[in-house]
Amino acid sequence: MKRKNTIIKSMLLSIASLITGFVAIALPFNLFKTLSDEAMQIVFISEIIIYFVIGMIFLAVCEKRKQEKIKNAKRHEERKCKIERVRREWIDIAA
Incomplete structure (x- = not known):
C-alpha cells in the first residue's frame, strides 16, 4: 500500500513538473507576439x-x-x- 502511494505521488509530481516546465517555456514565446x-x-x-x-x-x-x-x-x-x-x-x- 505504501509503495503504491509512493508511485502515485511520484507520477503526480512528474506530471506537475512537466506541465509547469511547459508553461514556463511556452509562455514567453506566446507573449512575444502580443507584448511590446x-x-x-x-x-x-x-x-x-x-x-x-x-x-x-x-x-x-x-x-x-x-x-x-x-x-x-x-x-x-x-x-x-x-x-x-x-x-x-x-x-x-x-x-
Missing part, C-alpha cells in the same frame, strides 16, 4: 527573479535539512557517550 519590447523585458526579468527566488528557497531548505542532520547526529553521539559513561560509573560502583 518593454513588456517582454519586464516579463523576462520577472521570470528570472522568480527562478532565482525558487532556487534560493530550495537551497535554504536543503541547508536547513543538512543542519538538522548534523544536529541530530551530534545529539545521538552525546547521548551515546553519556550512556557509556553511566555504564562505566555503575561498573566502578559495583566493583
